[in-house]
Amino acid sequence: MRMSGLTGLVLTFLTVFRIISPVAAEEKLLTYQAMNMELALKIAQETMQACQNDGYQVSVAVVDRSGVLLVLLRDQLAGILTPDIPVRKARTALNFHTDTLNLREPTEGGEEGSGIRHVPGALMVAGGVRIEAAGSVVGSIGVSGAPGPKADDACARTGLEASSDILNF
Helix, strand or coil: CHHHHHHHHHHHHHHHHHHHHHHHHHHHCCCCCCCCHHHHHHHHHHHHHHHHHCCCCCEEEEEECCCCEEEEEECCCCCCCCCHHHHHHHHHHHHCCCCHHHCCHHHCCCCHHHHHHHCCCCCCCCCEEEEEECCEEEEEEEEECCCCHHHHHHHHHHHHHHCHHHHCC
């Protein structure tokens, strides 16, 4: 009798633990959309192609939602500094929750946001665009090497548009 009472207590404990533990775990764990390497590479290649179609030799970087570099492509004729700049643009867009095109004016000298220009690694120049899929930011892309930041931005947007069928699932 005593054994079955102990067995009942153990079974009750295990049942309660099973019911409660998934709920507790769900409250402590996050779920989110993530971009895989295949998609990151496709976006980078589409962007590189868009720039080449316009006659630009650029470097393209794609980072994941945490800012970790997934893909870096450099045209063989792109400038020597171009591989570093798109990574910074991509991470800046991700970190400040907006495309870098939107950061130039509010961060100019004398403006309230000018201090963020001094954040190490941040680059407030057009060409960094966030990548969204099904309403979630999954990463960002940066482009450098076109004749001017607005052309970098246009290449990035064209490359993203070419993958919109996947991103808007």
